[in-house]
Amino acid sequence: MADFGGADLETFRAEARQWLEENFPKSLRGADDMTPGEGPVSETEDRKRWKQAMAEKGWGTPTWPKQYGGGELSGPQAVVLADEMNRIGAYNPMAGMGVAMIGPTLLEYGTEDQKARHLPPISRGEIRWCQGYSEPGAGSDLASLQTRCEDAGDHWVINGQKIWTSGAQYADWCFCLVRTDTTKKHEGISFVLINMHQPGVEVRPIKLIAGHSPFCETFFTNARAEKNDMVGPLNGGWTVGKRLLQFERSGSSRPRGEAGPTPAELAKQYIGVDEKGRIADVDLRSRIAANDIDRHAFVLTQYRAIAEAKGNQSPSAATSIMKNANTVITQQRQELTIELMGYQGLGWEGDAFSELERSTVRSWLSGKATTIFAGSYEVQNNIISKRILGLPDTTQSN
Structure with missing residues (x-):
């Protein structure tokens, strides 16, 4: 691997490798803390021990300040850590929208009170978050959202519907874009944090072709949000929400480690x-x-x-390039795996197919969504053309 960090980075690599070898339970190699369609897996003793070790080290949120439970690693060190975790098939027990999306957003836009209340539980892996953005009538044109948030004196009252809220059935909190001014479009949107454990919240999972339900419909009926859980200024949520999407795309632009056989290894097994x-x-x-x-x-x-960011760890519009590149590479890899398995790559259930073959089919089907979520492939291309290449808006006449 290319050395972009010099001797100091290689010293950290050796330290991280040793710590992971000593603390990561080998029984969890290639595991995760979510089972598709079944939600969070039960916490075995090994899972509890791994989560506690990562929380104490701060490596579940490696670049966050230590005062919020983070590890205060540099960007290059965090990449090295992820590389070493992938090497041994280790997973981040705190991974999720809390770590990848709302956490970084609160670090940039949150008040000190919001950071103190919400970031440490994320760093310890104690809570799950979901995203309340898309609505039945507001997908690619997200700014047309209609979920209302009204001032009730000492709190906010939310009414409306969100869709494609990933993991909402397991979430404790939702970060949500809501309409606080009906006379303006983008400038009438605010960003609020909503406790999912209240009577005014109803979640309905949506079953997908892959056989599980990672996405949901979410209904808010006089749901409550506290005044101190609005992030950013009133009617300033569009700026906060866009920034969060950059963090999301940054996370979805990272290839995951392969705990199982690679396509090359499988090809030798199935084809010879x-x-x-x-x-x-x-x-x-x-x-x-x-x-x-x-x-x-x-x-x-x-x-x-x-290395070129020179200490600036915040994502930019370039995450759109990385997100699109990663999703295409990953989908091609899944297609190749299905193809090389031949008829065994068509297995859905039954003893005629191995667990690996059945899970490969489901992963292939689930992977079709990667060019849609976090902003579709086409939306990312628009961002690339306008914000990076400086091309004119195609809706304008020549």
């Missing part, structure tokens, strides 16, 4: 090898190699971007 030990199918071999090269180049580009 030639006299030189190479994948027997020449065309498939070349496409797997090309995907491996793209994936490795993507990781190196991340290292370079961090």
Whole structure:
């Protein structure tokens, strides 16, 4: 791997590798804390021990200040840590929208009270968050949202509907864009934090083709939000909300480690090898190699971007490029895996298919959503063309 951090970064790599070897339970290799369709997995002793170790180290939120439970690592150190975790199949027990989305947003826009109340529980992995953005009539044109938030004196009252709220059925809190002024569009939106454990909140999971329900419909009926849980100024939520989306895209632009067999390993198993030990199918071999090269180049580009940021850890419009690149590379990888399995790559249930084959099919189907969530592929291309390339708006006449 290219050295973008010098000797100090390699010293940290050695320290992180040793700590992970000593603290990560090998029984959890390749695991996660969520099971598709079933929600959070039960906490075994090994899972509890791993979460506690990461919380005490602050590495569940590695770049956050220590006063909020973080590890105060630099950007390059955080990338090295993620690299070392991927190497041994370790997962972040605090990972989720709290760590990737609302946490960084509160660090930038939250009051000291909001940071003190909400960030430490996220760092300890004690609460889950969901995102209240899209509505049935407000998808790509998010600013047309109609969920109302009205001043009730000592608190806010919220009425309306959100859709595609990932993990809402398991969430403790929701960060939500709401309309506080009906006379303006973008300037009439505010950003509030809503406790999901109250009578005015109803969640209905949506079952997808992959067989599970990560997305939900969420209904607010006279739901309550405290006055001190509005992030940013009244009617200033559009700026906060856009910034959060940059953090989301930054998170979704990072390739996850492969705990199971790689496509190359699976190809040798399902297709066989030639006299030189190479994948027997020449065309498939070349496409797997090309995907491996793209994936490795993507990781190196991340290292370079961090090195060039010179300490500025905040995401920019360039996250749209990285998000699109990562989703295409990942989807191609899933397509290749399904293809090389042949008929065994069509398994949904039954003893004729292994657990790996069944999970691969479900992952392939679920992966179709990656070019949609966090802003669709087409929306990202618009951002790239306008904010990075400086191209004119295509809606304007020539």
